[in-house]
Amino acid sequence: MESKRFLFVSADAALIGDLAWQIHGEGHDVKYYIEAERDREIADGFVPKTDDWRAEVEWADVIVFDDIWVGPDIGTGALAEELREQGKAVVGGTPNTDHLEEDRGYAMEILEEHGVNTVEHHIFHSFEEGIRHVQENPAPYVVKPLGEVQNVKRLLYVGTEDDGSDVVEVLRAYEKAWGHRMKGFQLQRKVEGVEVAVCGFFDGERFVEPVNFNFEHKKLFPGNIGPSTGEMGTSMFWSRRNELFERTLGRLEDWLADEGYVGSIDLNCIVNATGVYPLEFTPRFGYPTIALQEEAMESPTGEFFHDLAHGRDPDLRVHRGYQVGVRIVLPPFPFDDEKTYDENSRNAAIVFEDGDREGVHIEDAKNVDGQWRAAGESGMPLVVTGKGETMREARVQCYDRVDDVIIPNLYYRDDVGDRWVEGDGDRLHAWGYLGPRDSVGSRSAD
Structure with a gap:
């Protein structure tokens, strides 16, 4: 493919630098814009x-938006729609698909309208009403903030008490500390099972095959302990359309086509023997999911996204097996503390023990005269990935590469991929959601 021109836009925080770097490395012309001043470097x-x-805009052959947010408000979907009306090829959403993430109640309505089962859920704009609901209907609940404050991932709370008493206490605490910023919150009845995200790339008319199934690790510490971080690591595989896809994203294909959506869309679910229960949408790239997806792609990345943006049913060839990605973080992640960051992490040197950077992807990093350094304010410099015919092999390669990374004070989860090996894979197969093996690769649970 001849060189094309890609414009990457971070209308809020900088997120898409690694994809821009990958496509630039394939010989394409790239320009990257970052709105947030703290992330400009x-x-x-x-x-x-x-x-x-x-x-x-006129220079670009393809324009790529990395998120739904324009500062504190959703809005890249409207920008993408405006540019498409001007005849530009855009990877990005629409106003309605932006709302899938920002308004959880709307997301559940869209799912229900298209025949997708949903877990019991309620939207509240009053803490008092939410507390009263839990007290009158005692059960474990998940608390999910609405609006821009949902980006503060540690505010997501998964209840553990059968009578909901812990959820009541959390809501009272949130009212005092966050009441001025929370537009509202969703209470979702807690469901036990395997948590799995169904993800596909959509070209404006249809889903591209194969589709992606990934397993997020949101808590800070191994064993799924500690504050929610957004994401500490991901394991994944790819497959043709199977039962799990057809019961979730597959039912939204016509709706997404009517919207003209282009890009990655992810639906996180809880799955058990009795059903599939969607939890939340990510109608954009996931992070660090996109870095791991890049690592799996055997098709040229730039060619794939160029064809995707132009609705050309792109050829997507991926690694036959499994992939594991681990986020390398620095203090005070996942919290904001400028003094701690300045003392421990700002401009930290990133060194590779054997000089091999295979499987290493940048997040909040910069290159100063050949020396990689931590950048920005968030303390997420790198994602390290690995691949294998089995999940166990992918884990070994990933963590061997992690061992080669030297940054003072770094930390990471050392159990990414374990849930699949320890039984999640067997359960999904036993319940019949993954279907038979196909041309994409082996589905061994080892």
Whole structure:
């Protein structure tokens, strides 16, 4: 494929630097815009930058938005829709698909309208009403904030008490500490089972095959302990359309086509022997999921996204097996503490013990005269990935590569992929959701 021009836009925080770097490394022209001042140095030295993305629109063959947020408000879907009306090829959402993430009640309505079962859920804009609901209907609940404050991932709370008493206490605490920022919250009845995300790339008319199934590790510490971080690591595999896909994202294919959606869309679910229960949408790239998806792609990445944005039913060839990705973080992640960050992490040198950077992807990093360094304010410099014919082999390769990374004060989860090996894979097969083996690769639970 001849060189194309890609414009990457982070209308809020910088998230898409690694994909820009990958496509730039394939020989394409790239320009990257970052709105958030605190993130402006991220990806410096890896990709060319621009200070005015709108001035580059006519230059670009493809425009890629990395998130739904424009500052504190959703809005990239409207920008993408506007650009498409001008005839531009865009990877990005629409106003309605933005709302799938921002408004959890709306998301559940769309699922129900298309025949997808949902777990019992209620939206509240009053803490008092939410507390009263739990007291009158005692059970374990999951608390999910609404609006821009949902990006503060540690506010998501999964209840453990059968009478909901812990949820009541958490809501009272949130009212005092966050009541001025929370637009509201969703209470979702807690369901036990295997947590799995169904993810597909959509080209404006249809889902591209194969589709992706990934397993997120959101808590800070191994064993799923500690504060929610957004994501500490991901394991995944790819498959043709199977029962799990057809009962979830597959039912939204016509709706997404009517919207003209282009890009990655992810539906996180709890699955058990009695059914599939969607939890939440990610109508955009996932992080660090996209880095791991890049690692799995055997098709040229730039060609794939160029064809996706132009609705050309792109060829997607992926690794036959399993992939594991681990996020390397620095203090005070996942919290904000400027003093701690300055003392322990700012501009930290990133060194590779044997010089091999295979499977290493950048997040909040920069390249200063050949020396990689931590950048930004968030303390998430790298994602390290591995592949294998089995999940166990993918884990071994990933963590062997992690061992080669040297950054003062780094930390990470050392159990990414364990849940699949320890039984999640066997359960999904036993319940009949994954179907037979296919041309994409082996489905061994080892």
